[in-house]
Amino acid sequence: MMHVSPVREPLINGEKSYNDITNDVMAPVRAKPGKLWYIGITVSTIVMIFGFAMIGYTVWFGIGKWGVNRTIGWGWSITNFVWWVGIGHAGTFISAILLLFRQKWRTSINRAAEAMTIFAVMCAGIFPLIHMGRLPLGFFILPYPNSRELWVNFNSPLLWDVFAITTYLLVSLLFWYMGLIPDLGTIRDRMKTLWKKKAYNFLSFGWKGSARHWHRHESMSLILAGLAAPLVLSVHTIVSFDFATSVIPGWHTTIFPPYFVSGAVFSGFAMVLTLMIVTRKALHLEEYITVGHVESMNKVIIATGSIVGIAYITELFMAWYSGVEYERYAFLNRALGPYAWAYWIMMTCNVISPQLLWFKKLRRNLTFTFILSIFINIGMWFERFVIVVTSLHRDYLPSSWTMYKPTWVEVAIYLGTFGLFFTLFFLFIRVFPVIALSEVKSVARSSAKKFIGKPIKNKTPEK
Amino acid sequence: MRSIIYGHFTDELDLLNAVKELQNKGIKIDDVRTPFPVHGLDSVLKLPRSRLPIAAFIAGAIGGSLGLLFQIWVFTRGWPLVIGGKPFLSLPSFIPVTFELTVLFAAFAMVILFLVRSNLGPGSLPDILDEEVTNDHFQIILTDRNNSASEAELEEALASTGALGVKNIKTDN
Amino acid sequence: MKRNCCCEGIGLILRFYIFLIPFTFFFNLPLTCYSETEDVIIESGFSKDEINRGKRFFMGLLPFERNHEACISCHYMVSPDTLNWNPSAIDIARKYAGRDSAAFHRAVMQPSGNLMAASHQNFEISEEDVYYMKVYLDNLAVTGVEPMKPSINRILIFLFLGVLLTWALLDLLIFKKVKIKAIPILIFVAAFGFQLFMLFNESVLLGRSPGYQPDQPIKFSHQVHVTENQIDCMYCHHTVTTSQTANIPSTNLCMNCHIVVREGTRSGRFEIDKIVQAYEEERSVEWIRIHDLPDHVFFSHAQHVGAGKLDCMQCHGDVENMHVVKQVNDLSMGWCLDCHRTTKVDFIENDYYSIFEAFHIDLEAGVRDSIFAVNIGANNCSSCHY
């Protein structure tokens, strides 16, 4: 049986049976890791450990080891935080919002994207913690009953962050893991070693593929998606409140929530693209993550990128239109002040470069997309840098104006989060299926280029 | 002591037909196991609509109202603090936390209820009859306890739908 | 000084002891760390035999025969003890450490106070015995009293519970050795619950010590002074209404009375001699502090006693009936706050409060029947933290 959609591009290339899908996707889990993988995880682990050592150094000696000062209280730490959180938006956006919109192309990428989300949020979560001057007393931000009868300040956006980020991390984790358990069941049944079988059974919660379970699972997934969708939007909205509710010119802007959310999706998709273009090659998943997928994502990128561009211009307009001299100065300073280079990097990477994606040829060009996605990641980092640093460094009273330069400690911590991210990602691709097996199977019949319903013979999976 | 009779298909369309066929024969199907959620299977099996959404709603409502009430209590009764010249009860500030708690409670309640209802969880040992069920086998499971028909009849009925590898095993529970 | 050591845990330990067996080795490690070695015995310059002879006499052990009780029955080995009014062995040892055997003999045989005379009457102790006893005591003054065996540390219970719940969890999820699932579940819940309970309790008590009742260098009884002798608190703690600190009386203040009063009805002369001695040596008595707020709390006695007219007892408890002072309240911040919420302010008499015009209007109109400390900002952060 062949179902080739006349209008839509197939989501799976090549001739695939269900068994082929299983085998293709499981291959990295089953095979012995290659040299590249070992090199990759070693490097990223070393970087991670160094980053954590620098965190220890900061906690021990104090935030004074960073380049922040009395005027610029947040430097790279919060820039990185917002950047990582932004990246952490793609996964749940893909799996939740695209699920609600019934976009089938999400099935090939949602698993990896969600994993990336979780890792990115973990990286993000590090920064608000370590930027505290007294990390050992950080538990004060939890509203736990205590004999001081003290609670927390529910007016503070930073506290909202605590709730938003934790909720987001937990719900994303749930969503991801609930999607994983059928696939982990699949892996379990393919495993030959007893301990591996047991381990995967443990991980798969004893999944057996019963129709009742599937029925409930689907229902749950839909509701989780329904919950996660506003959650995704809320997280970066609340992160944007960190800035928007303040009084600092350049921060104090009502446009921030939608601007941040679209920026987050923008950067998240870029990061997904960066990773997936490499991963599909490395894990030989080209037939599942097709150029068509890349194009679809590029379309989202151009949409969100344009929203971001409009937001930048709106900000400029509003600064002028408001007539507030501080606002005006803040935006003039961004574009022409000592940090103008950061502003123009941001503008180039985020606003101008995605516009090239209007060309279909470029949209479908993997090399171009890869380079562009890195550009966008850089641009979005600079967006946060511009917001955090240039707004603070020249605020109300000129007497307090200063400049900011990160120290190597801050750089090392930032790199360390990359180490953490990639360490987790490397582990992930070896342990878990990178593509949502059951979901791909469920769309295989309708969306594969060539679907082989019945295998020629009842063959057993390859060893 | 009961008998479990099972067989599998390699195509979900065959499975759907077989399920309908068996149901027409008045045979109650104990379980159907598939590698992915087969579209239309739940309606064929007449599975009742899941009540998880209701549970999620209730849990969400509890989470949200607890969160909101807690915040109100803290700022009006627990220890009223003047913060930024705001009144003690500044409701707009409480929206984010309320929302997050709503989602958190709903999501957790749903997942926990799902696992409990489905008897899934870390360490739960499934009764797997065919390991290919998670790959490309679509399995129908019948049991003589649920059906008045004899084991042999069931076996035959199953085989007649085109099921492959029909087997009968006995268990104690 | 040990504060709130885990008495309530002991019963639990016994019950769990069967589980302890495989871990005994590990658990005993920290215990052995506590016991002190006894190599120091020759430090005082006496032979071991001499010391042992004196020790046996002091302890009332064989082969000495006598018709009165052993010294140890009144003079305990605890240092310093508040178990009875008699001086402890170590106190005596320290007091006579610098004097010769003859002086000690005189002190024992010719008691100086009525109380001592009553208990030391009919003593028949040979000079030799006194000498060896003095040897023993001199040695004791050098070596000190053997520390009491510490009770099992809480961390052991905590770790043990951890092991237990890990086992329960593993069994529940992986090994499934126990047929009845309820058992590991119950063990898990109980162990985890108890761990949480311990954590909670300890966190609440972190930096606090209600019930702290250390032994003081002098057996000073507030009950004797306040209740029996009717001395006002503020006779000794006289700065309490004017200064943030309620002073601890200086040695010369004690001597106002003790220049005359040299023998107590309970303690005899020994304890009072300590203060006299301190006075003669021109030194202060190093008391053990009981009520101790964290360093970041600025508490003013003048505010509470002077302006607020609070009674000492309200915070310090029934000190007038304590022989040994004990911290009654936990002195937690919540405890402070709660009191501020319920303590009325003297709004009518004290003219300072005349500036609170709105409150006065409310009072007259009957909108409020009284003003509480919290209303005038007692619970402001900056009232105590700055």
Added chain:
Amino acid sequence: MSDEKKYWELLNEFEPLDDARFKGKREAVSSPTSRRNFLKVLGLGATSAALVASCKSPVEKAIPYFIKPDEITPGKAVYYASSYFNQNEFCNVIVKVRDNRPIKLEPNPKSVITPYGTSGRVQASVMDVYNVNRYRSPVRNDETIVWDEADNEIITQLKELSGSGRTVVLITPTIISPSTKKLIGEFTQSFNAEWHQYDPIPMDGYREANRRSFGTEELPEYHFENADCIVSVGCDFLGTWLSPVEFTSQYSSRRALFEENPGLNKHYQIEAGMSLTGTNADTRIRADRAEYGKILVHLYNQLGSQNGATQIEATPPPQEVTEKLKNVINDLQANRGRSIVVCGDNNPDYQVIVNSINQMLGNIGETIQFNRTYNHFRGNENWLEALLDQNLGAVIVWDTNPVYSHPMSDQIRAAIERAPLSVAITAQPDETSELCKYKLPAPGYLECWDDAEYKKGVVSVLQPTLHKLFNSRQAQEVLLTWMANPLSWQDYIRENWTSVYFTEQAANASSSDFWIETLRNGELVLNNTAASVSYNESATAGALQTAASEQASEGFTLELTEGIHTGTGHGPLNPWLQECPDPVTRIAWGNYASIAPAAARRLSIKNGDVIQLGNLQIPAFVQPGQADSTISIALGYGRTTGVAEEIRTGVNAYPLSRVESNYRRLTVPNLNIEPTGQTELLALIQGHQSMEGRAIVRDATYEEWKENPAAGNEMHEEIQKHHTTLYPKTIYPGHKWGMAIDLNTCTGCSACVLACNTENNIPVVGKIEASRHHEMQWIRIDRYYKGDENNPEVLRQPVMCQHCDQAPCENVCPVAATNQSSEGLNQMVYNRCIGTRYCNNNCPYKVRRFNWLDYTGADAIPNNRFDPANVTVDLSRMRHNPDVTVRAKGVIEKCSFCIQRIQEKKLDAKLEGRPMEDGELQTACQQACPANAIVFGDLNDPESRVSKLMKNPRNYHLLEELHTLPAVGYLTKIKNKS
């Protein structure tokens, strides 16, 4: 958490106490807590393990006094009247003593000289007492000896030397103590010694000029409060000249512009370098340093033509200056008898001209009087001859440091090394004392008995407020011992007072009452009859000739000025003073060569470029308003001895000064600048100099103010009208604290900054940290330039926490560590703070300070202390105010409106059952302000001074358009421009 420590240090660590006041021991001791600290080191995870393990907690001991002194109540401060004197700084002070430790100096309101306010140096001097580098016992060469040994050896040698005809020279700074003078007189007699007074920055030229003009060497008293027109030629009378604290008070009393006090004085400053006084002037006329003589001659000529004096031929100063001087001349002429002309140069010829100008204007006897003349600055250069003489037998250097501060340093060094006997009596090691054979430790002034007659007829006492920390002996005691006088120094003073002053007063019948009364007041005012001087014009002609014939300088002229915080060289010893930024340049830690923008551009020199000046290498700083061919360098830096190595900053510029016809001159003509290509770090606290057109410091001219008192402040009313809110108004039932700062009276002297440092235990962060904008001061004095870079107008604004009613910082703290008190204070709870710095980001005033590193040693984590100035050692910690938490690493801190003082005064009122009086409660900054620019009080009380000031049309709030509703108000700056 015990990371914040109230510090109680053992006094009896040092030596047994003998004075009755110090009898006894401290009240409370805290042993280092380990458990709570330990917990904090561990993370939350490990905490649980530690929690249950915590069976034992450390024992705290409580040790009472042995005999409690009557006047000491543990936990309450005791106040003693005393005085501070150092070079040109004199203040009658009240020393706040807590638990036997002096911790704060406050002005003595009973004083006739400095009734309110002190200088910053006075405030910081508390730190000097606890300086770790002090000599701790007598030293012979490098060997510690006992006093008796030192005494015997020195006495023998002294007797031998004077017996064999060798000279014995005693060099002291200017001695203003009458008893000491008497004592020294006796000493010189008995040992046949010569006594010389030496001032590093002397005023012997002034005295010489007065001798020529008035026949008296006395330095007159100036009454700036009576002067309607002040003309200063390079005289920094608000910063460093003669008696700056007194002059600031006088000057500012005429700057406080209100309806009831409408007469604003007019101040012209003609100067080369930007001085503190120059930045406050109504009109600052920029002139090269080399032109001062010409300007004075020009002024003389022009005024003389209107007052009938003989003219003298002279080239006038440059056109642009002469043009501006016209107004000066007109105003001086219009305010005859109500003006003052001063010049800040030690050149006697200049001073003679100034004298004749003042005489011409009728100012002598009016604004300049010879009644209560100044007794300090009696030093001259005569000692050099005696010291360099081959016959020098013994030299006794008493608390002076000529090796450091004299250009002939090498010869002096050689002379001291050559001398058979050299003795230094000083508290802190210095370059000179290190050369001496015997180093005898002297106590700090807070450990001393002394008296002082700063101004004629006003005699003050100094009494010890701290038992001597080290094995030290006062110089006077040393002399008494050498003279075998059995009297103690205290008795000597007392005897002297009884014989001299007791008879001159009638208030006390018995001499002991008199003595006690004097100690209580700290000051005795004698009824001197007004002295009359006769003016002698004859000296003027010669002076005019000399001044007029001065050669013009080729290249650059160097001007050496006294560092406003470092003084003549004591400042670098004190890390507080080093860290306090210069009020003009806003640079802390170190000196630099100020160079005009045009010159810098011409030579392409940027800030921090090291330049070569003579044989001096010094970083350059481009100073707007600097005269084009003048370079200014502050003196007092570059100390190498007695200063911890990490805080040795700046360069010693004294070697560039010169002695010309026996007068020290602090100018060097004909210099060239050579860039060296190196750069050096300048700890520039304020990086941006312009207000960017924002209404931050609002100003107007006097004329405008007379038209409309709200001139320059029109927007205030407009903004008030726009203040609307959805929220109900917060009610402050009792007090509502507020502060008003008069920008017109504030001179920027920074006394408030240093007072705040002392009061609130503010840490020292060092040069590197300060340059990274990690400074910790709770008050900063913002300085903005306005207009022409060559001669900009300067506006100043002290900014501390504004205690906003709707504070942006409060909203954002996740743990509610900062919130509003019921008395309108923005409270900061250190022990709750977790250090997110969000509040600081969201503060539009940027007044919050973060403890970036463990500056105080209060942090629980070991081995991470960052204390370059070495001020967290136990000795230095004795300076801490026990009523203020010492903050740990990682917490935000900020101005608390001196909450500890508020609590104390409220409690006093409660105990006495009376309402608080307005003015009873003073913040530390307010108390220290000699200009009376800061007023603190209750805004709920409509009659309080601060309430009235808040209603003044000049009042506005900083960034009030943000609707933060600050509790701090500023009064507009009004300049009397012409």
